[in-house]
Amino acid sequence: DAGVIQSPRHEVTEMGQEVTLRCKPISGHNSLFWYRQTMMRGLELLIYFNNNVPIDDSGMPEDRFSAKMPNASFSTLKIQPSEPRDSAVYFCASSLQGRPGTGELFFGEGSRLTVL
């Protein structure tokens, strides 16, 4: 079975450019999460969707970040305009869970973003 699929795996861009990261969750999962991982801050939850609806976006750093989930099989995380401090590995994870925080998270392999 296919796991969580993320694209691109690597992205190098210049400051000010728009970046779009994509995620295809595991079929049948009802929850989707976007995380950011850096050496300094560790693993941070950016946004959490349940049944395609954003439930908690308190981790989104600022208005430059936006996330959408137009259907159960696709989500995007967009950064516009990008800044060097956005350089990180961005993970998408999906889960089948009743109550939040109770189900196993299945992570994609991540998208490594470098903003010059």
Added chain:
Amino acid sequence: AQSVTQLGSHVSVSEGALVLLRCNYSSSVPPYLFWYVQYPNQGLQLLLKYTSAATLVKGINGFEAEFKKSETSFHLTKPSAHMSDAAEYFCAVSSGYSTLTFGKGTMLLVSP
């Protein structure tokens, strides 16, 4: 509120030695507790999960963890380290009404 503290950002062991990775949690309600492992250039994957059943939880690759309520701990152990265990390990907690809170991670280094 919930939080996780992992003691030691790096732990070094010799191959064949006991592995002990420490995790203490804070939760206002009975917690769900998890250990995840991250190999280089990969996403996290679940090692084991505690959900208020048996206090000793067995996971994949020979790892296990014991829930100790009195110590608010959920330490991860493995009797004999293998080179392939070298990775970063994350402890995580949830109240069951909120998303997971992850610890900062502990890098396990295994020397021959």
